[in-house]
Amino acid sequence: MLTDKELLNISGGSIKWTLALVAGTIITFIAGVIDGYLRPLKCN
Numbered sequence: 118m119l120t121d122k123e124l125l126n127i128s129g130g131s132i133k134w135t136l137a138l139v140a141g142t143i144i145t146f147i148a149g150v151i152d153g154y155l156r157p158l159k160c161n
Contacts, residue, residue, distance in 0.1 A: 119127075
């Protein structure tokens with residue numbers, strides 16, 4: 118059995134927020150570049 122202190126110190130299986138934020142930013146940027154290349158719109 119684990120003690121309460123040991124249970125509070127367990128960390129694993131979770132993704133860090135910074136990594137998720139960076140990955141989301143990169144995916145959004147690449148999707149925007151692809152969309153702009155395939156469907157160019159003129160400026161008004």
